[in-house]
Amino acid sequence: MHKTKESLHHIFSDNLNQVTPSPIHSFSERVSQIPNILKLTIGEPDFAIPxxxxxxxxxxxxxxxxxxxxxxxxxxxxxxxxxxxxxxxxxxxxxxxxxxxxxxxxxxxxxxxxxxxxxxxxxxxxxxxxxxxxxxxxxxxxxxxxxxxxxxxxxxxxxxxxxxxxxxxxxxxxxxxxxxxxxxxxxxxxxxxxxxxxxxxxxxxxxxxxxxxxxxxxxxxxxxxxxxxxxxxxxxxxxxxxxxxxxxxxxxxxxxxxxxxxxxxxxxxxxxxxxxxxxxxxxxxxxxELSWHDTAQMKQAYQNRRDFLVNELTALGFSIAKPGGAFYIFAKIPGDFIQNDVAFANDLVDKQQLAVVAGSGFGPGGEGYIRMSYAASMAMLKEAIFRLTAYARNVRQTNVLISHAEQQKIDSF
Ligand SMILES: Cc1ncc(COP(=O)(O)O)c(C=O)c1O
Missing domain, CATH: 3.40.640.10 (Type I PLP-dependent aspartate aminotransferase-like (Major domain))
Structure with a gap:
């Protein structure tokens, strides 16, 4: 390992000092180490090149x-x-x-x-x-x-x-x-x-x-x-x-x-x-001419995935402005889940090994949202919904138990 000469530590431009490494990439790299992790973080087409x-x-x-x-x-x-x-x-x-x-x-x-x-x-x-x-x-x-x-x-x-x-x-x-x-x-x-x-x-x-x-x-x-x-x-x-x-x-x-x-x-x-x-x-x-055909096929696959995810996420209580293009869903976290998007994304990784991107990394207005990339196979998306459903069930059961316990406490006064 080489060490930089001490006096060179401040060599960088003022402009570069304004720049922070992407929280999205550091999150994605960190979770990659977790066994059985399912990542819907990166916008990278999953198709082979024709x-x-x-x-x-x-x-x-x-x-x-x-x-x-x-x-x-x-x-x-x-x-x-x-x-x-x-x-x-x-x-x-x-x-x-x-x-x-x-x-x-x-x-x-x-x-x-x-x-x-x-x-x-x-x-x-x-x-x-x-x-x-x-x-x-x-x-x-x-x-x-x-x-x-x-x-x-x-x-x-x-x-x-x-x-x-x-x-x-x-x-x-x-x-x-x-x-x-x-x-x-x-x-x-x-x-x-x-x-x-x-x-x-x-x-x-x-x-x-x-x-x-x-x-x-x-x-x-x-x-x-x-x-x-x-x-x-x-x-x-x-x-x-x-x-x-x-x-x-x-x-x-x-x-x-x-x-x-x-x-x-x-x-x-x-x-x-x-x-x-x-x-x-x-x-x-x-x-x-072949390219039109390739792109049309990929597009159809993305569209099927989008429709699947929009339906499933809506049923789970996420609200979504229906995405007309690209391969991302930006979904508002349901009111009964953790509301801080970074904490929610971390909790989803901890409890279900499912990685999505916290919305606040995309600037003002992204707080309280997550981004899911559907540049992933339908099998992966189905597994992601399976895990998210299990997450929702646990959260909602716990919430019911808590409110039940609170009601009992009130009744006992
Ligand atoms: C909006 C947007 N612009 C540009 C790029 C970068 O594209 P390229 O891989 O061609 O550099 C991306 C990649 O995710 C993107 O989402």
């Missing part, structure tokens, strides 16, 4: 496609991404100048924040939200400004947005909109997006539209913010969730050419270029 996509990566390796590509990504991939955005969402982006291939959506998001943030600039984040945004903002010297939308069905309303903009007095540089949402699974309707766009059009606020779950929209067709605000929006998307390709690490940014050009300045100094075999696989994923 064979034709794997073969595209293998072909690239066998063809010695092993040299640096251009930093924006191969033209084939950018063209495939451009075709994908047009076919699926009726969005037109020029492959050459308006698309950047990134190392997952994660690097795309980080690149945007690095490119736009000066010290103290504000980024508006409707919460509960994917916790990564706020930490990326802090690392880059910005300040996350949270708008709690839990009382509005987890949807940002024009009036809440207007209020946040007025309170910030011109300091907000961008807003992050996640559609479909992690952690709530809610999706924005066409009208909701249009109404938000009407407010934002009057401002100089950039929309960072995280649409990584766009292909997993169960009840409606996905609508992108770029439909209403193309000159002010950068789309973040990729193949991680839609094609179960999280480990390949390919994402895309799509936006006006001058924005993409500036983002590429950051991107090329940080990662040089994404990996060639991964780009070849992502090209196949975006472009091949």
């Amino acid at each position: 064979e034709h996509i794997k073969l595209a990566a293998v072909r690239a390796i066998n063809a010695d496609d092993s040299h640096y590509s251009v930093s924006a990504g191969t033209m084939k991939l950018r063209q495939a991404a451009s075709n994908f955005l047009e076919k699926r969402y009726d969005l037109k982006y020029e492959a050459e100048s308006e698309i950047l291939a990134t190392v997952g959506a994660t690097e795309g998001l980080y690149t945007i924040f690095t490119a736009i943030l000066n010290q103290g600039d504000q980024i508006l984040i409707p919460t509960p939200a994917y916790p990564v945004y706020a930490e990326m903002v802090r690392i880059n010297g910005g300040t996350p400004v949270f708008v709690d939308v839990s009382q509005d069905g987890f949807i940002l309303t024009p009036s809440k947005l207007r209020q946040a903009i007025n309170e910030s007095k011109g300091c907000i540089k961008a807003i992050v909109l996640t559609n479909p949402s992690n952690p709530t699974g809610v999706t924005y309707t066409d009208k909701q997006l249009r109404d938000i766009a009407d407010v934002l059009r009057e401002t100089n606020i950039l929309v960072i539209s995280d649409e990584i779950y766009a292909e997993l929209n169960y009840d409606n067709s996905h609508v992108s913010m770029a439909k209403y605000l193309p000159e002010q929006t950068v789309i973040v998307n990729g193949v991680s969730k839609s094609h179960a390709m999280t480990g390949y690490r390919i994402g895309i940014l799509a936006g006006p050419a001058d924005l993409i050009e500036q983002f590429n300045k950051v991107h090329c100094f940080v990662i040089m270029t994404p990996s060639n075999p991964a780009m070849a696989a992502a090209t196949e994923a975006f472009d091949s």
